[in-house]
Amino acid sequence: METVILAVVIAVVVLGALGGLVVGSRRKKQLPPPEAPPTTPDLTAPPTEPQVGDESGTAAPEARRTVEEVGLPEGAEPSPDLVEAEAPTPIEVPEPSEGRLVRLRARLSRSQNALGKGLLTLLSREHLDEDTWEEIEDTLLTADVGVAATTELVDRLRERVRVLGTRTPAELRTLLREELLALVGPDLDRTVHTESPLDTPGIVMVVGVNGTGKTTTTGKLARVLVADGKIVLLGAADTFRAAAADQLETWGERVGALTVRGPEAGDPASVAFDAVKEGAETGADVVLIDTAGRLHTKTGLMDELGKVKRVVEKHAPLDEVLLVLDATTGQNGLVQARVFAEVVDITGIVLTKLDGTAKGGIVVAVQRELGVPVKLVGLGEGADDLAPFEPEAFVDALIGD
Template sequence: MNTGIIIGIVVAVLVVIALIVLGLVLSRRRRISLTDERQPEVVDGTTRQVDRSGGYQAGSGFSFSRGDAALAEPPQRTPEPRTPAPQTPAPEVVRPPGDRTEVDGQPGVGDDAAVPRDSIRRGVTDVSLPEPDTAEPDTTEPDTAEPDTAETETSKSAAAEPETVEPEAARPATAPPDTAVPDTAAPDTTTERTTTEPDTAGPDTDEPVVVEPETRVPDDVAEATTAPPLDDIAPTAGRIGRLRGRLSRSQGAIGKGVLGLLGAGDLDEESWEEIEDTLVMADLGASTTATVVETLRTELAANPVRTAGEARALLKRVLVEQLDPTLDRSIRALPHAGRPAVVLVVGVNGTGKTTTTGKLARVLVADGRRVLLGAADTFRAAAADQLQTWGERVGAEIVRGKEQADPAAVAFDAVDRGIETGVDVVMIDTAGRLHTKTGLMDELGKVKRVVEKKAPVDEVLLVLDATVGQNGLMQARVFAEVVNITGVVLTKLDGTAKGGIVFHVQKELGVPVKLVGLGEGADDLAPFEPDAFVDALL
C-alpha cells in the first residue's frame, strides 16, 4: 500500500479519536449533578449553628420578639446573607477612623469615669456584694465635659506612635478554647489602631478581637478534626416545669408555710400575722405582702375554703395576679430592619451575667438563631474567656478585647461585626459594676450610647442575684437610672428560699422578670411564666 494512503488513514483515525474524546469531555461538563459535593460552602462559624439546630425549634417556653426601637434608624449596611460567612480568616476587626464613635464629636468612652482608665486597675471583682449605700458622692464630670479635648490629645499621642504594622495577620486567628486570648492579642494589636481611636492613650486599648472558631476551618474534614464538639442543648420548652424541683427551698417557705396555715381552717389574727411574716421572709416585699394578705382575707371571708386544693387554688390565683401575667416577657432578640437585635446584659459582678449570656445564647442557637457574643467585660480577663467557652460550645462567634480595653469599643465592634456577618442577635456581656462607683456606672451608660450609634439596643437585661434579696433592688434602681432596663433576669433562685423576690423586683422596678436562673448547669435557664412559677412554688 502506498505510504501516503497509510498516513492518511492514520491521520483520519487520530482525528476520529480526538473528536470522540472531545465529545466525551464536553458532555461531562454539561452534565448536571444532583449531588452537592460542596456542602462546606455553607459551613462556617455561623451556618454551623443553623445546621446544629437541625430543625430543633424552641417551643412555647422562650418567647422572642423584635425590638421596635429599631424602626427609627435605617440600616447602615446591608447584612450579608446568613449562610455565606467568610471562608477566609477574619483575624482582627480594624475599623476605619470614620467608623469609630470617638470621631463623631462625642465624648470618649471612659473619659469621665471617676477613675481614669489608664490609672491603676479598678478592683471590681474584689468588692463584696451587695453594697446598699448609694449615697456616694458623684464626683464624675458630665459626659460631655472634657472628653473631647482629652480625646484629641490622646489621638495626637497615638498618631505619634510608630505604626509598625506587623505580622499580626500571620498569627493564628483562632484562639484555642482554653487559651486566654487577651494574651495573644495583646502586644501587636496596638500597632493596628488608627490615630482617631478612643483610648489610644493607654497600652490597654487594643482593638477587639474576633474569635470565630469554625470559620477558620476551610472544609468539613478539617472542621471535624479541629473544631471543638458542640454541645447538645436541652429542649427549651417547658423548662420551668422540669426545673421545678430547683425551687424547693422557696417552695418550703411560701408554699408549705402559707398553705399550711390557710388550710388549717378559721384563721385568727395570729395566723394572719404568721402568713404575713412568712411572705415577708420570702422577700415578697411589704407592699405585695400587704396586698396578698388583704386579698386572701377578703376572698376567704366571702368564700371560705374547705379543702387543701381550694386553698392552693386561691393562693395561686392571688399570687399570679400580683405577677401581672399580661406583661410582655418576650426577649427582644430577633433581627429587624436588616440588622441584628442587640441585647445588653448588665448587673453587678457575680450575679451571673456571663453565665446568663451563655445560657441565653444556647437557647437562641437551639431556636435556629445566629448569635454573636460581645465580651465587653474587659475588667476581668476570665470573663471573656468564660464567654468564649460558652460561644465555642454552641458555635457562636465572639468579639472580645484585651483586659482593660475600652468596653464600649468592644461592644461597638461586636455590633459592627454582627451587622457585617448578618447574625440575628448580638449579645453583649458587660462588666460587673457596683452602683456605688458612679464613674463605672457612667461608663456603662456610655457603652449603651456608643452601641446605639451603630444599632438600637433592643433589650437591656438586668441580672440580679436572688440570694442577695433586698440589696438587689437597690442595685436595680441605680441600673434603671443609667440604662433603660427592659427585662430582669433573676439568677440563683435555686439557692434561696426567697423566691418571693420575683414579686418585689417586678413591682419595684415596673419591669417584667423575663428569665430565671435555676442552677449552674448550661441549660438551667428558664423563661419566667407567672403561672408555672407560682405553681412551682406551691
C-alpha cells in the same frame, strides 16, 4: 693497672644487666584491675544481637520510649505523619428552651415549697384570727415579697376567705394559687426581644453587679437562642477581667457562636461597637453584649456603662437590656436594680440562683420596683439551667402538689 680498669668495666656492665632484668620484671607485673561496681540494665537500650554460643529463646519484653518521650533535636521539625491534627471543639446542640422551667420545676419546688406550704397551713386553721393573719404577713415578708405586695395579698385573701366561708384544702389551694399568680403577673410580656425592626441584628446588652453570674448568664442565653434557631454573635465588652472574655469565648465555641473581644483593659464601648458591626457584616441574628460587672456604688463605672449603651446605639437601638440579679441577695438586689435602672433603660430581669434561696418573693418585689418583668431564671449550674420564666410553673412550684 689495665687489668684493674677492665675488671671495673666488666663489673659495671654486669650490674647494669642485672638492673635491667629487675626493672623489666617489675614492668611485666600488673596489678589486678579494681572490681567494677554492679550495673543496672539499661532498659532503654535496644536488645543486643545474639552471639555465637548464645542460647536461642524468646526475648524478654523491654520498656520502650515513645516518640514524645525521646524528643527531637533542637530546631528539628517532626514529620507531618507523626503530628496529630488538633481536634476542633465539638459543637453542642442545646436542648430547646420551650418547657425548660417545667422540666426544672422539681428543682425549684425544693427551695420554694416552704413558702406555699406555710401559707396553706396557716389558711387551713379553723379560726383565722388577727394573730394568724399577722403570721401570714410575716411569712410573705420573710420570703422577700415586699411590704406593699404583702399588704395587697393579705387584704385580698381575707376578703375571699370571708366570702368563701367553709374552706376545704382543695378550695384553699385554688384560692392561694389564683392570688399568687395575680401577684406575679401572668399578663406581663416576658419575651426576650431579639428581632430588630431595622435591617440589623437584634442587640441585647447584659448588665449587672460583680458576682451575680452575668458572664455565665450571657453564655447560657446564647445557648437558649441557638436552641431556638438563632445565629448568635457574642461581644466580650468586659475588658477589665481577662478571664471574663476567655469564659465567654468558651461558651460561644461550644455552640458555634463567634466572639468579638478586645485587648485587656481596653475600651468596653469600642468592643461593643465592633461586635455590633461584625454581627451586621456576618449576618448574625442576635448580638449579645456582656458588660463589665459594675459596683452600683461607683459613679464613674456606672457612667461608663451609659457610654457603652450610647455608642452601641450609633448602629441601632438596643432591643433588650437585661439586668442580672442574684436571687439570694434579697432586698439588696432591689437597691442594685434601682441604680442600674437610672443609668440604662432596663427592659427585663434575669434572676440567677433562684434554686438556692427560699425567698422566691423577690420575683414579685423586683418587678414592682422596676416595673419590668422577670424574663429568665437560673436554676442550677448546668449549661441548660437557664429557663424562660413562666408564672404558672413558678406558682405551682411555690404551693406544691
